[in-house]
Amino acid sequence: MVPLWMFLLVAAALFCIGTFAVLSRRNAIAILMGVELMLNAVNINLVAFWRYGTPETMMGQAFTAFVMVVAAAEAAVGLAIIIAVYRSRKSVVVEEVDLMRG
Amino acid sequence: MVELNAHTVVFAIFSIITLGGAVGVVWNRNLVSSSYWLIFSLFGVAGLFVLLSAPFLAAVQVLVYIGAVGILITFSVMLTRGMTQIKDVFNRQSAASGVVAVLLFVVLLVGVVLPVWGPSGALSSAPASDVVATTAELGVALVDGSQYVLPFELVSLLLTAALLGAIVIARDQDK
Amino acid sequence: MDVCSINNIARCLVNSGFDPALAQFITILLGVVVVASFPLVVVIFLIWVERKFAARIQDRIGPNRVGPYGLLQTVADAIKLIAKEDITPAGADRLVYNAAPIMAVMSVLLIWAVIPFSPIHVGVDLEIGALYFVAVASIATLAIMLAGWSSNNKYALLGAFRVVAQLVSYEVPLVFALLVPILFASSMSMQDIVHAQSGMWFFFMAPVAGLIFFISSQAETGRAPFDLLEAESEIVAGFNIEYSGMKFGLFFAGEFMHVLTNGVLMAVLFFGGWLGPLVEQAPIILGPLYLFAKSTFWYLLSLLIRNTVPRVRIDQLMDFNWKFLVPLSIVNFVVIAVLLRLCEALGIAPAAANANDFVANIPQTLVLLLGNAAIAAYVLNRLRRAGREQRLAEAGRTLAAVGEKAAVAH
Numbered sequence: 001m002v003p004l005w006m007f008l009l010v011a012a013a014l015f016c017i018g019t020f021a022v023l024s025r026r027n028a029i030a031i032l033m034g035v036e037l038m039l040n041a042v043n044i045n046l047v048a049f050w051r052y053g054t055p056e057t058m059m060g061q062a063f064t065a066f067v068m069v070v071a072a073a074e075a076a077v078g079l080a081i082i083i084a085v086y087r088s089r090k091s092v093v094v095e096e097v098d099l100m101r102g
Numbered sequence: 103m104v105e106l107n108a109h110t111v112v113f114a115i116f117s118i119i120t121l122g123g124a125v126g127v128v129w130n131r132n133l134v135s136s137s138y139w140l141i142f143s144l145f146g147v148a149g150l151f152v153l154l155s156a157p158f159l160a161a162v163q164v165l166v167y168i169g170a171v172g173i174l175i176t177f178s179v180m181l182t183r184g185m186t187q188i189k190d191v192f193n194r195q196s197a198a199s200g201v202v203a204v205l206l207f208v209v210l211l212v213g214v215v216l217p218v219w220g221p222s223g224a225l226s227s228a229p230a231s232d233v234v235a236t237t238a239e240l241g242v243a244l245v246d247g248s249q250y251v252l253p254f255e256l257v258s259l260l261l262t263a264a265l266l267g268a269i270v271i272a273r274d275q276d277k
Numbered sequence: 278m279d280v281c282s283i284n285n286i287a288r289c290l291v292n293s294g295f296d297p298a299l300a301q302f303i304t305i306l307l308g309v310v311v312v313a314s315f316p317l318v319v320v321i322f323l324i325w326v327e328r329k330f331a332a333r334i335q336d337r338i339g340p341n342r343v344g345p346y347g348l349l350q351t352v353a354d355a356i357k358l359i360a361k362e363d364i365t366p367a368g369a370d371r372l373v374y375n376a377a378p379i380m381a382v383m384s385v386l387l388i389w390a391v392i393p394f395s396p397i398h399v400g401v402d403l404e405i406g407a408l409y410f411v412a413v414a415s416i417a418t419l420a421i422m423l424a425g426w427s428s429n430n431k432y433a434l435l436g437a438f439r440v441v442a443q444l445v446s447y448e449v450p451l452v453f454a455l456l457v458p459i460l461f462a463s464s465m466s467m468q469d470i471v472h473a474q475s476g477m478w479f480f481f482m483a484p485v486a487g488l489i490f491f492i493s494s495q496a497e498t499g500r501a502p503f504d505l506l507e508a509e510s511e512i513v514a515g516f517n518i519e520y521s522g523m524k525f526g527l528f529f530a531g532e533f534m535h536v537l538t539n540g541v542l543m544a545v546l547f548f549g550g551w552l553g554p555l556v557e558q559a560p561i562i563l564g565p566l567y568l569f570a571k572s573t574f575w576y577l578l579s580l581l582i583r584n585t586v587p588r589v590r591i592d593q594l595m596d597f598n599w600k601f602l603v604p605l606s607i608v609n610f611v612v613i614a615v616l617l618r619l620c621e622a623l624g625i626a627p628a629a630a631n632a633n634d635f636v637a638n639i640p641q642t643l644v645l646l647l648g649n650a651a652i653a654a655y656v657l658n659r660l661r662r663a664g665r666e667q668r669l670a671e672a673g674r675t676l677a678a679v680g681e682k683a684a685v686a687h
Contacts (some may be wrong), residue, residue, distance in 0.1 A: 012210040017124040023199030058243035073264035080272035086182040169415025
């Protein structure tokens with residue numbers, strides 16, 4: 001099989017691309033997409049460490065399943081908030097949503 | 103070094119799909135295209151799961167991300183902008199973000215992958231064991247009282263709460 | 278040395294001097310080609326069957342010019358489609374526009390990888406077969422979304438919006454119905470599900486789940502009465518309006534293949550797949566024969582529904598799913614799970630040793646059938662009542678008023 005560090009490398013690269021998306025995009029949905037990429041990078045790491053470390057236990061797969069559920073919940077609520085914000089402010093650019101600014 | 107066989111080639115293909123898709127998400131100005139690239143990238147992740155002998159997670163990945171989250175994101179993009187111009191620009195800190203992302207990558211590379219700070223377990227080239235837990239065992243573990251039944255129930259509660267919350271938040275108040 | 282046949286290609290190749298790895302690769306490649314091209318070839322015939330069937334229902338003759346009984350009509354149509362000019366609309370997203378029809382066909386073809394044709398012939402017997410089917414089928418939603426968006430046409434986009442709402446909604450009862458055979462077989466592998474039915478077909482243990490599965494897969498195909506995605510009279514032709522030539526042909530073929538695939542899935546999940554008398558003696562001939570005989574029944578039923586039931590409105594479609602099918606499928610699943618446990622506790626369930634025995638399965642089947650009958654009776658009663666109330670409301674009266682009138686008359 002491919003050595004473990006190659007999986008970690010791909011996951012690290014994916015995480016950093018996600019980070020860049022979160023930090024640099026203005027549209028809230030694009031930021032959410034970046035978060036999804038980061039969560040998936042974490043999942044790759046979890047499954048890779050499980051496969052190379054303790055494949056006879058269930059830890060890695062169970063954790064990944066939980067992360068997926070949380071990611072799905074995050075996407076649903078996040079997008080609902082974005083749509084609600086869009087309805088009241090007619091914008092999804094995060095810098096323009098500043099009602100709470102002092 | 104890494105020997106070239108079918109496994110390595112498939113790994114390379116799925117890695118390129120994953121990372122190429124991710125770059126497509128960041129680089130595309132058109133948000134709809136971005137969301138399609140996101141689905142493409144997440145499909146690559148499903149392929150990596152298959153390589154890591156986790157077929158259940160791969161199928162769930164396709165089902166949840168491609169069938170649900172991807173479609174949801176595409177839908178929201180279309181709902182929150184005019185149909186004709188769905189364009190987006192980077193913010194002022196994009197150059198700084200690029201530097202941060204690259205630095206983070208270097209730190210991860212040095213800290214985890216290359217054994218600079220002491221020997222690293224990440225260099226192990228072969229899995230610890232070829233005995234892989236099956237999907238049936240995962241199913242049992244999720245509902246076993248001594249293993250993951252509490253997190254499992256909590257997560258289902260979270261999912262229900264998120265479902266209700268999403269409907270309440272996104273509902274049009276005027277109607 | 279044994280005779281070369283479909284069952285030992287790999288060994289034959291090695292014997293005739295091939296490298297073992299290469300022989301294995303060739304065998305797998307052949308398997309993939311056979312499994313993937315089989316539905317594509319069958320669909321040419323199926324289009325003819327469907328057109329003839331529809332014609333007879335509508336008191337027409339149907340295709341009868343090309344070849345005997347018009348059998349070659351589809352071939353002529355395919356040649357016409359290939360020869361047609363391939364138009365890409367201005368402003369279309371070219372890459373996505375071209376990828377969408379391929380994905381639509383792919384999502385159906387991939388399902389065939391886990392269909393068991395006989396005890397030994399199955400593309401790949403995945404441990405997660407049933408889940409794989411659901412995952413792969415969800416790609417179809419994406420394909421239609423891509424087609425609708427990339428066409429740069431408002432009717433196409435409207436059609437795509439409808440599709441997503443419909444397909445995502447109907448996936449819920451589909452999965453809940455699918456859980457029932459998985460529960461009976463305690464496995465997600467398609468081959469295990471078929472083997473578990475050697476004592477009793479699952480349809481007799483859970484007819485309600487079988488019908489829910491059939492109805493929701495009919496909706497997943499997007500055919501009448503659920504053909505809102507291409508309602509010709511409302512949104513011209515929906516998501517595929519801009520497609521021409523063979524790209525349109527691919528969507529078309531994908532839809533026809535999906536109907537047959539639904540029939541095959543019904544046969545595998547609820548009607549014992551390749552099981553039948555004497556199948557152990559001649560698995561290669563009888564297995565596929567039984568499978569397709571059972572599939573054909575559901576296929577023809579699907580055609581009958583398509584040609585006789587009018588299209589529903591979008592709000593009726595959603596109401597039918599969320600207020601009827603989803604609650605029903607959840608209740609059905611819970612009732613069956615409880616009854617199964619009850620049978621086990623009371624010792625009615627067949628022991629593992631004689632699980633394949635028809636007689637040993639009868640008591641448990643009766644209990645489950647009774648549970649199903651109770652659900653069906655309650656649901657039908659409620660439906661009757663609701664329908665009556667609605668008819669009366671349209672006539673401007675209430676049920677109570679009718680009751681009083683009846684009392685006065687007495």
